[in-house]
Amino acid sequence: MKAPDGIAHAYSAYTRKKTILFLFFLVLLAAVALLALCVGSYRLMPLQIIDAMLGRSDEAASIVVWNIRAPRIVSAIIAGWGLALAGVVIQCILNNPLGSPFTLGISHGAAFGAAVAIVILGEDVVRGSGDNTGVIANMAANSIYFVTLFAFFGAVLATVVIIILARIRKMAAESIILSGVALSSLFVSGTILIQYFAEDVEVASIVFWTFGDVGRASWSEILLMAAATVPATAWFFMHRWSFNALSAGEDAAQSLGVNVEKIRIWGMLGAAFLSALIVSFLGVIGFLGLVAPHMARRIVGEDHRFLIPHACVLGGLLLLASDTIGRTILESGALPVGVITSFMGAPIFLYLLVRGTRR
Amino acid sequence: MILSVEGIEFSYPSAPPVLNGVNFSMESGTVSAILGINGSGKSTLLKCTNRILRPAKGVVFLDETDLHELAQTQIAKHVGYVPQKCTDSRLTVFDTVLLGRKPYIKWAATKRDIEMAEHAVRMMKLEKFVLRPVSELSGGEMQKVIIARALAQEPDVLLLDEPTSNLDLKNQVEVMNLISEVARKKKVAVMISVHDLNLALRFADVFLLLKDGVIRECGGKESITPRIIREVYEVDVVLGEVGGYSVVIPVGQ
Numbered sequence: 001m002k003a004p005d006g007i008a009h010a011y012s013a014y015t016r017k018k019t020i021l022f023l024f025f026l027v028l029l030a031a032v033a034l035l036a037l038c039v040g041s042y043r044l045m046p047l048q049i050i051d052a053m054l055g056r057s058d059e060a061a062s063i064v065v066w067n068i069r070a071p072r073i074v075s076a077i078i079a080g081w082g083l084a085l086a087g088v089v090i091q092c093i094l095n096n097p098l099g100s101p102f103t104l105g106i107s108h109g110a111a112f113g114a115a116v117a118i119v120i121l122g123e124d125v126v127r128g129s130g131d132n133t134g135v136i137a138n139m140a141a142n143s144i145y146f147v148t149l150f151a152f153f154g155a156v157l158a159t160v161v162i163i164i165l166a167r168i169r170k171m172a173a174e175s176i177i178l179s180g181v182a183l184s185s186l187f188v189s190g191t192i193l194i195q196y197f198a199e200d201v202e203v204a205s206i207v208f209w210t211f212g213d214v215g216r217a218s219w220s221e222i223l224l225m226a227a228a229t230v231p232a233t234a235w236f237f238m239h240r241w242s243f244n245a246l247s248a249g250e251d252a253a254q255s256l257g258v259n260v261e262k263i264r265i266w267g268m269l270g271a272a273f274l275s276a277l278i279v280s281f282l283g284v285i286g287f288l289g290l291v292a293p294h295m296a297r298r299i300v301g302e303d304h305r306f307l308i309p310h311a312c313v314l315g316g317l318l319l320l321a322s323d324t325i326g327r328t329i330l331e332s333g334a335l336p337v338g339v340i341t342s343f344m345g346a347p348i349f350l351y352l353l354v355r356g357t358r359r
Numbered sequence: 360m361i362l363s364v365e366g367i368e369f370s371y372p373s374a375p376p377v378l379n380g381v382n383f384s385m386e387s388g389t390v391s392a393i394l395g396i397n398g399s400g401k402s403t404l405l406k407c408t409n410r411i412l413r414p415a416k417g418v419v420f421l422d423e424t425d426l427h428e429l430a431q432t433q434i435a436k437h438v439g440y441v442p443q444k445c446t447d448s449r450l451t452v453f454d455t456v457l458l459g460r461k462p463y464i465k466w467a468a469t470k471r472d473i474e475m476a477e478h479a480v481r482m483m484k485l486e487k488f489v490l491r492p493v494s495e496l497s498g499g500e501m502q503k504v505i506i507a508r509a510l511a512q513e514p515d516v517l518l519l520d521e522p523t524s525n526l527d528l529k530n531q532v533e534v535m536n537l538i539s540e541v542a543r544k545k546k547v548a549v550m551i552s553v554h555d556l557n558l559a560l561r562f563a564d565v566f567l568l569l570k571d572g573v574i575r576e577c578g579g580k581e582s583i584t585p586r587i588i589r590e591v592y593e594v595d596v597v598l599g600e601v602g603g604y605s606v607v608i609p610v611g612q
Binding site: 007008010011014241242244245247248249251252254255256257258259297301302303 | 406409410411430431432433434435436438439440442444446448449450451453454455458459461462464473474477480481486489490492505509512
């Protein structure tokens with residue numbers, strides 16, 4: 001586009017388009033959320049949903065909306081939003097398109113932590129999945145939190161290792177990604193070893209935990225995820241200019257007034273803890289943190305002023321759509337959303353590897 | 360406005376010192392060329408000047424202000440920097456130039472930020488590329504974008520690390536002309552590290568010859584002699600004049 005006589009005007013129109021696009025995706029997200037409320041083994045019409053929301057419907061509709069579908073919809077949006085946000089930030093900080101909570105081993109660290117909790121504490125943690133409860137919960141609520149806590153510790157352990165490698169050993173971005181792959185492999189091996197010595201019911205619990213399921217979170221857990229995701233979004237969005245500067249190179253960023261060390265360490269910590277929290281509540285949700293930022297990048301480019309919000313809303317949209325497909329595709333029960341995101345993400349991951357690691 | 364660098368010393372970890380007490384000063388409206396062989400510390404000196412690297416010793420004053428006492432954002436309001444390597448960014452030209460306003464932007468870019476970026480774009484004659492990704496531009500155009508970004512910072516001092524190293528002759532002359540114009544019109548003190556002695560002689564006012572971490576010679580065109588070039592580059596040269604411009608021609612081995 002040529003704009004020799006009205007650069008500011010042309011630029012303003014260019015940024016306005018991106019803002020409108022963001023609003024479009026927000027509306028689309030709301031539409032998919034409404035659709036997700038309607039579909040399932042117990043079908044509801046939009047008017048019935050409004051009645052249920054206003055407390056004017058029958059008990060069954062009210063339970064389906066408030067206790068089953070609404071929490072998993074909100075949970076999917078928040079988790080998708082948070083994982084995509086973490087992915088954008090990690091990719092920018094590492095200056096590598098393969099960076100994400102999943103590829104850095106954070107998700108597998110959480111799975112390992114959960115496996116340790118399940119076997120060592122001897123608990124069965126799986127609560128079932130959404131509309132079609134597949135596995136019976138037979139544990140006290142407190143022990144679920146033990147597993148979540150251990151999953152969180154596992155994710156934090158992976159995070160700490162990555163940060164130590166990045167900061168103290170001053171490893172290159174490519175080496176950090178490879179370290180994440182090695183770390184993932186180590187955690188997977190550890191999880192398998194635990195399963196080998198576990199009882200059948202414990203193995204089942206571990207397997208179900210690793211599937212990743214947005215229907216697992218209760219309202220209080222959703223609130224906790226939101227309490228981490230909202231301030232993280234605000235902080236990362238506040239530093240969007242710094243992330244743009246960082247993508248111009250470390251020296252350039254510093255010369256533009258960015259405290260590179262600070263933004264790197266806090267950015268990595270924030271992204272890693274956010275994903276650790278989400279994964280510890282919902283299980284492993286593969287590739288979403290990788291795919292959503294790339295989709296957003298294709299749509300709005302590299303500018304973090306637009307990339308961050310677009311990646312977040314696309315992350316929410318993708319996870320919600322995947323979960324809705326997962327729970328409506330099978331008549332026998334819900335397909336865990338982690339399976340769908342992995343099916344979707346793995347080919348994209350391979351494509352990125354084949355294309356090269358240029359961001 | 361005078362930039363004074365006093366007693367700068369710097370070493371990379373587990374390596375011998377790169378800078379061993381560098382002293383010089385430069386005035387606004389002038390172009391100073393840092394000359395020296397590869398690894399002589401030219402880039403390091405530029406980075407120490409705006410605290411991208413923290414020198415072990417020494418101070419940098421901008422008039423009465425100790426630059427290294429300021430926060431990085433404040434330094435960025437005084438000193439613009441054009442790195443040796445341009446990152447292959449997918450940001451548009453205007454977004455990249457607007458990034459030069461980063462030290463001034465609190466939340467969103469103001470009208471003044473947009474105006475300053477637009478002014479820098481026009482100065483570097485980049486109007487027709489404003490909404491193109493930087494990565495799609497040629498090396499010369501890309502270099503101009505990065506210079507425009509530094510200009511958008513409204514700097515008193517502009518540091519350029521080998522800005523012509525990847526450019527063809529036409530672009531070298533064009534970029535150097537633009538840099539000289541910026542120095543004179545905007546009263547900016549420009550410090551440029553450069554390998555091409557002839558290009559330096561054509562465009563710079565002051566020459567700093569760096570060897571073994573110290574400045575061996577500092578002065579105007581008269582300071583460039585075959586003796587000092589022999590001392591710094593270990594090459595015999597003859598100095599001549601072609602079309603009114605000084606030229607350096609290497610001779611012998």
